[in-house]
Amino acid sequence: MIPVTTYRGATVAVFGLGGSGLATCAALAAGGARVVAWDDSPASLAKAEAAGHETADLRHIDWSGIAALVLAPGVPLTHPAPHWSVGLARANGVEVLGDIELFCRERRATAPRSPFVAITGTNGKSTTTALITHILAETGRDPQMGGNIGTAVLSLAPPAAGHSHVVECSSFQIDLTPSIDPLVGICLNVTPDHLDRHGTLDLYAAVKERLVAGVQPGGTAILGIDDRHCQAMADRAERAGHRTVRISIRNPVADGLCLDGADILRMEAGAVVRRFSIAAAGALRGTHNAQNAMAAYAACEALGLTHDAIVRAMLTFPGLAHRMEQVGRIGRVLFVNDSKATNADSAEKALAAFSDVYWIAGGTPKEGGIAPLARFFPRIRKTYLIGKSAEDFAKTLGAHPHVIAGTLDKAVALAAADAAAEGAADPVVLLSPACASYDQFPNFEVRGTAFRDLVLAMPGVVKV
Structure with missing residues (x-):
């Protein structure tokens, strides 16, 4: 405490x-x-x-x-x-x-230079938070992980030179933290979400920006620059005098981290100073996780860790439950729990990571539904729709193969049977709902646990 x-x-x-x-x-x-x-x-x-x-x-x-x-x-x-x-x-x-503001004030009063990494973004913040924590633990630090990821920040050990606080911050929490001042501040991305709580996308982005704008003197601001809001945040952070590290999975950067095929490049003054791959890390599959890995690398580098130590620790990251979680296999069929994908932007990351997908989707829909995912429909063998959104999602899918299963248990059974019977090279039964869970489950964790239990109860399953 x-x-x-x-x-x-x-x-x-x-x-x-x-x-x-x-x-x-x-x-x-x-x-x-x-x-x-x-x-x-x-x-x-x-x-x-x-x-x-x-x-x-x-x-x-x-x-x-x-x-x-x-x-x-x-x-x-x-x-x-x-x-x-x-x-x-x-x-x-x-x-x-809010409680994170109380933490910030206590840190300033007792240990103002103690390591404090704050992470926000519409998507990826939990994985990035957990990955940073894992790297710090593997390299002998004493990370204290909390905030939006599940442990109340005031339940952690007090700020001190020997404790590194790694805190995931939602926009709701940042709104209640007017003096947030991390040593390392990360904003991964901004896409439409929680507009019912912030009014407009611009206001939502402005709340997110407080986290990186508040980085304490001598600290580091890390920003994904693949959307216009975060790109502008990076420019403002740099003009304000903050050490600014840009990360991109789409374009080259002069100073920061970017992709070259499957490799991540660490750039300085337009030159490659480090090159590494996370392909061996199964829990970091997909380009979205490359962004998370870039942010974690930059954060740990800012805290003084070496390149080799960071990359070595990344490759042993076990991943998070309900976020591209590999649950089990039956023969060639892989079952993946991505229940945390509560909007289309998040579901996109999972769909982009696989090619022969038997997709379970639906629930309480977010604005825009699954229409933004249309470019991924060709890689989906069949969709199994559940929950309140099923009828509307069926209309969006149109002629693409789909069935309204209604409930998760029926969807899992149908998808498993189809994936086993058809001749796909790498069949994946993927729960990535692109919806909130509230019509059938209390939260995404309960929904993901139900999926996991259904899969592990199937005959012949081998736990991954």
Whole structure:
């Protein structure tokens, strides 16, 4: 735990008592603050009370004595409308922030030069976060991984010279972290997502940019420049005086990292200074993972690791669950769990990595559906549609072979049978839904676990 000493003696309100909210309450209390907590869920309130935290309906407290409101990232800050707790805080001149902001303030107060890598981007941030953590662990560092990847940042060990904090940051979390100041800041990409929470793509991109714009003096900003928003961010970061590393999977770069066929090049002043391949790393299949590897390489290089140590560690990266996760094989048929692909842009990465695909798609659709994936339809042998989006996706697929399976269990059975019966060279049954899961599953993790369980229960399966 990281005791938050910067609010010692003050009263702090906390709204949202999930995992990060409860960790925030504990960290503030450990640092000497009085905490008043609330949640709209009786079950969450009960958990907070069982942990010994004071609870009170924030609609009926005296806000004149409140130093700050710590908001859970899932609670609306601006769009479609500020949550009522935000309105009350602002009406009383109380700052609204999140748990990562508390971490940043504590780090500045106690260990301002301790290694802190912050990662954002519409896609790839979890893999990049985990890959950086893996490299640091393999090279004898003590990485502390948290944030949006699942562990509340205030549950980690405190900032110190011997601890490297590697923190995945969603746009919701950055919005609540006005003074974010990593030693290494990464923005991988910006594509349309979460527009219901940010209003427009430009506003969404502006939130993402705060992470790299806030890099502390002497630090490094790392940006994927394959979209116009991140390209502009890189130019602004450089003009602001930050050491800026550009990465691209599409075009050459003069200073940074780019692709030459299957090789990754480290460029300086237009010259190749390092060349390496990650082809032997099964968990880093696909050009999108080349971008993740470039970002991880640049981050670890900025932290002082050698080229050989970084590449050696990359090749042993096991990957993440639900992200291009190779689950098992039945004969030649490979089963891949990419449940984390909750939008078309993310699903594109998986479809681009395979050539004989039996695709399971569908759920609660995002804006644009699967129309942006049309150029990949020729490599899809057949599509098995599930969930709320099935009828609309069937119309988009048109004459391309597909069936409305309805549920995941039926889709897996149908896809497995077809993949085994047909003569594809490298058949892959791929769950990459291009949709949120909420129509049939609580979240993408539960959906991916269900897929994994279905596959591993099939006769003759060999776990990968």
